[in-house]
Structure formats: structure tokens, C-alpha cells
Amino acid sequence: MRVREGAVEIRVPDARDGASEGRGESVFYNPEQELNRDLTVAVLRAYRDRMGGSGDDETRGNDDGERRAPTYLDATAASGIRGIRGASEGWDVTLCDRDSAATALCRENLAYNDLDGEVTNRDATQLMGKERFDVVDVDPFGTPMLFAESAVRGTRRLLCVTATDTAPLCGAHLQSGIRKYGCVPVNTEFHSEMGLRVLLSALCRTAARYDRAARPILSHATRHYVRVYLELTEGATAANEVVENLGYVHWCPDCLARGSERGLIAHPPESCPNCGHGVKTAGPIYCGAIRDRGFVDRVRESVEEEMGTAKRARKLLDRLEGELDRPTHYDQHKLAKGWGRSASAIEDFLEKLRAAGYEASRTHYGGTTLKTSADVGEIEAATVPEN
Ligand SMILES: C[S@@+](CC[C@H](N)C(=O)[O-])C[C@H]1O[C@@H](n2cnc3c(N)ncnc32)[C@H](O)[C@@H]1O
Ligand SMILES: [Zn+2]
Structure with a gap:
């Protein structure tokens, strides 16, 4: 089957009998990840500008002083589509896969x-x-x-990571999450955000081990995967600054109240300050900003119409840019259900919070999700339905 994405076209064997031309499933190609890949291409464009257009390693420049193309490793390439799209953007690409059928396909697709x-x-x-x-x-x-360890060592500037094991990440498979990520995830109603912050925590602790700071300049999450872009810089002081963003979230499963604290020692409240029930503590998770607003803006400018998911990508980037810097979000429908109210339009709900003097934004996690400076009791009071 042939697949066109952005400026490239690749060939992948169809997993089903009777190969067809189209966008079906294949072990080497997942159409569900097109948004993830379109954003990767937009990030590569924006990041190249951020780096000043060329790579760092002077030894690979030519004798005429021409600056070399920056290098991009697609470490788990499968069909090669991601790396090939990078190559079509002018990056000096390496496509790696431990499966020889995959690398044969990568070669074929580069040549194609x-x-x-x-x-x-x-x-x-x-x-x-x-x-x-x-x-x-x-x-x-x-x-x-x-x-993680080898990726931090092998990255000069930007580390891009996808995680599809959302059940361990968000606490649905608790023990697996603890083993893989070295922190305690809790299965809350803000599960995608929990997963994202657990992954960021684990990766920035890995980088810190090498006296390197890993700062997220763009991150996004859905129910099915988490994707993060971490800019790496050298130095113990910079790494310490990132580690200071680690902390804990204390969450009440009964009324959905939550609080957060920075630091590596947790101080959970004895009971929920809103309803008096017990709280659950997650962490150490990454509590800092999950993106650099200026960079997100540049990425959005780099999304082009030729991308199959351009509309969705721009919407996601808009939401991400506008999202408040808070480590958890609320789901208006879940809150309304707990209060025995019917849910209202999200913009009306946010307006009420703003009118009551609180900060409030939508989030990229879904159509009914929001962030606000109000606590759960204040949200309930500020959003009482008109009659
Ligand atoms: C999810 S697929 C990659 C999809 C691809 N990046 C894309 O955007 O279409 C994962 C690939 O990683 C490869 N892989 C898994 N472990 C690996 C390892 N240790 N080294 C190299 N490749 C590996 C698998 O063979 C598989 O082809
Ligand atoms: Zn409570």
C-alpha cells in the first residue's frame, strides 16, 4: 500500500490479505500517528530556526566553510516515514531499527x-x-x-519521545508505572496530564544524572500516547533548576480537589481540605511548564496546509499555548456530575470563573477540560447555574 504524508510518499506492506492502496494498518505504519508526525515536522522546522539553521558539530562542515545540515536520528524508524519526512526538510538523517525488514523498507522508501x-x-x-x-x-x-539513558547521551540538542503505555503512565497499571518511571502515578480524571508529567519527570531525572537539564519546549497527550520535546543543555546548575520543578499532587477522589507542592519530600494533607475524605498522592511528577509559549507559536507557523492534520495540529497548538501553567486540569463534566448539575458550554463556564476573578483556560486534553486558579470549592461557587 502507498501512503502520502506531507511532502513524501512511502510504500508499506499491507498487514491484511489483498494489499490495497490506502491508509490502512501495517506493522510498519500507523495512520493514527499522523498528527504526531506532522507536529514532528513542524517542530523540526521551528527548531532549526531556533538553532540558527545548522548543526553544532563543526568537524562535519566542509572545507569551504559551508555549514552542515543538522543531524536527526529516527531511532525506531519502522517504515522510515518520520526520518524520511525529516530528510525532505533538509535534515541529515539516520534511520535506525533493530528489525531488518524495517530497515530494508527504510532504504526502499528513501530511494523511492x-x-x-x-x-x-x-x-x-x-x-x-x-x-x-x-x-x-x-x-x-x-x-x-x-x-532513556542512551537517548540522553546520544542527543546534542533536542530529544523527542513518544510513550504509548498510557496505562502505566497514568496509574491504571500502578506497579508497572512505578517500575518503569520511578514514581507513583495515580489514576485520576486528569489521566493524560498525569501520564505526561510522569514521563517528563522520569526523563528529566535521567538527564540530570548526566548533569544535563532537560526542559520541555513542547508536550502533548491523548488517551493513547504522550509526546514530549525536551531541549537539553549542559551543566549541573541548569539540571538542578529543572529538578526543582519536580513535586507532588495530592488529589481527592471524592470531590476532585487537589493541591500541589514542589520538592522531593511529600507533605500530603491528613484529609481533603474541601470535603474531609482521604487524599491520594502522586509523584514525583514534573510540575513545571510543559511548553515554551514562543516555541509553540513558531511551531504553529511551521504547520503547512500540505499536512494531512494541519487543522487539528493548529487547534492543538492554540490550546497548548493558551493553557495555564498548572500541573493538573479539571473536567467540567466530572465536576458537574459530582455536584448534581448539568454541564454547560465550556466557554460560559470559563467566563464565570474569570468574572469571579480567577484565571481560567481551556486545555489541549479535551473539549470539556480546563485549568483555573480557583480551587474546587471556589469553582463550584463561581459557576452556579442561573436558575
Ligand atoms: C512504533 S514503531 C515506530 C514508528 C515510526 N517511528 C513512525 O512514526 O511510523 C517502533 C519501531 O521500533 C523498533 N524498535 C524497537 N526496539 C528497538 C531498539 N531497541 N532499537 C531499534 N529499533 C527498535 C521496532 O522494530 C519498530 O519498528
Ligand atoms: Zn475532597
Whole structure:
């Protein structure tokens, strides 16, 4: 089957009998991740500008002083579509996969698009342990944590990571989450955000081990996956600053009240300050900003009409840019249900909060989700229905 995404077209074997032309499933190609890939291309465009257009490693420039193209490693390439799209943007790409059928496909697809790139059939953790790339992309099935150490070592500037194991990340599979991420996730109604902040916590602690700061410049999450873009900088002081963003969330499953604190020692309240029931504590999660607003703006400008998910990508980036910097969000429908009210239009709900003097924003996690400076009791009081 043939698949067109952005400026490239690739061929992938169809998993079903009777291969068809189209956008069906294949072990090598997941159409569900097109938004993730479109955003990756937009990030590569915006990040290249942020780096000043070229890569860091002077030794790879040519004798005429021409600046070399920045390097991009697609560490878990499968069909190669992500790396090939990077190559079509002018990046010096390496496509790696430990599956030889995948790397054969990568070679075929690079040639099919008349693009250059290295293809290597090996374990990405070995490659990243030996070589550095300006941008590294780790997009495996399930947890990316098995790649984390080597990916930090192999990244010069920007580390892009997908995690699809949302059940461990958001606390639905608690023990697995604890093992993989070295923190305690709690299964709340803001599960996507929990997952995102658990992943960020684990990755920034991994980078800190190497005296490197990993700052999220763009992150997004759905029920099915979490995607983060971390800018790495050198130095123990910078790494300490990132670690200071770690902390805990204390959440009440009964009334959905929550509070957060920074630091690596948790001080949970004895009971929920709103309803008196017991609270659950998650952490250490990443409590800082999940994106750099200026960068998100540049990424949005880099989304082009040719992208299949351009509309969705822009909407997501708009929401992300406008989202308040708070470590958890509320779901208006869940709150309304607990209060025995019917839900209202989200914009009306936000307006009421703002009219009562609170900050309030939508979030990229869904149509009914919001962030606000009001606590749960204040939200209830500020949004009483008219009659
Ligand atoms: C989810 S797919 C990648 C999808 C691709 N990035 C895309 O956007 O279409 C994961 C790939 O990672 C490869 N993989 C898993 N573990 C690996 C490892 N340790 N080193 C290299 N590749 C690995 C698998 O063979 C598989 O092809
Ligand atoms: Zn409570």
C-alpha cells in the first residue's frame, strides 16, 4: 500500500490479505500517528530556526566553510516515514531499527523519494551510546524508558519521545508505572496530564544524572500516547533548576480537589481540605511548564496546509499555548456530575470563573477540560447555574 504524508510518499506492506492502496494498518505504519508526525515536522522546522539553521558539530562542515545540515536520528524508524519526512526538510538523517525488514523498507522508501540518509539495522541504544545527533527521536511501541539513558547521551540538542503505555503512565497499571518511571502515578480524571508529567519527570531525572537539564519546549497527550520535546543543555546548575520543578499532587477522589507542592519530600494533607475524605498522592511528577509559549507559536507557523492534520495540529497548538501553567486540569463534566448539575458550554463556564476573578483556560486534553486558579470549592461557587 502507498501512503502520502506531507511532502513524501512511502510504500508499506499491507498487514491484511489483498494489499490495497490506502491508509490502512501495517506493522510498519500507523495512520493514527499522523498528527504526531506532522507536529514532528513542524517542530523540526521551528527548531532549526531556533538553532540558527545548522548543526553544532563543526568537524562535519566542509572545507569551504559551508555549514552542515543538522543531524536527526529516527531511532525506531519502522517504515522510515518520520526520518524520511525529516530528510525532505533538509535534515541529515539516520534511520535506525533493530528489525531488518524495517530497515530494508527504510532504504526502499528513501530511494523511492530520491532522498539521502543513513540506514542502520541495530539496537538504537547501542547507536545512541556511541554517536551524538542534534535531534534524537525515540518512538517505540510502549515505554520509551528502556531508551532513556542512551537517548540522553546520544542527543546534542533536542530529544523527542513518544510513550504509548498510557496505562502505566497514568496509574491504571500502578506497579508497572512505578517500575518503569520511578514514581507513583495515580489514576485520576486528569489521566493524560498525569501520564505526561510522569514521563517528563522520569526523563528529566535521567538527564540530570548526566548533569544535563532537560526542559520541555513542547508536550502533548491523548488517551493513547504522550509526546514530549525536551531541549537539553549542559551543566549541573541548569539540571538542578529543572529538578526543582519536580513535586507532588495530592488529589481527592471524592470531590476532585487537589493541591500541589514542589520538592522531593511529600507533605500530603491528613484529609481533603474541601470535603474531609482521604487524599491520594502522586509523584514525583514534573510540575513545571510543559511548553515554551514562543516555541509553540513558531511551531504553529511551521504547520503547512500540505499536512494531512494541519487543522487539528493548529487547534492543538492554540490550546497548548493558551493553557495555564498548572500541573493538573479539571473536567467540567466530572465536576458537574459530582455536584448534581448539568454541564454547560465550556466557554460560559470559563467566563464565570474569570468574572469571579480567577484565571481560567481551556486545555489541549479535551473539549470539556480546563485549568483555573480557583480551587474546587471556589469553582463550584463561581459557576452556579442561573436558575
Ligand atoms: C512504533 S514503531 C515506530 C514508528 C515510526 N517511528 C513512525 O512514526 O511510523 C517502533 C519501531 O521500533 C523498533 N524498535 C524497537 N526496539 C528497538 C531498539 N531497541 N532499537 C531499534 N529499533 C527498535 C521496532 O522494530 C519498530 O519498528
Ligand atoms: Zn475532597
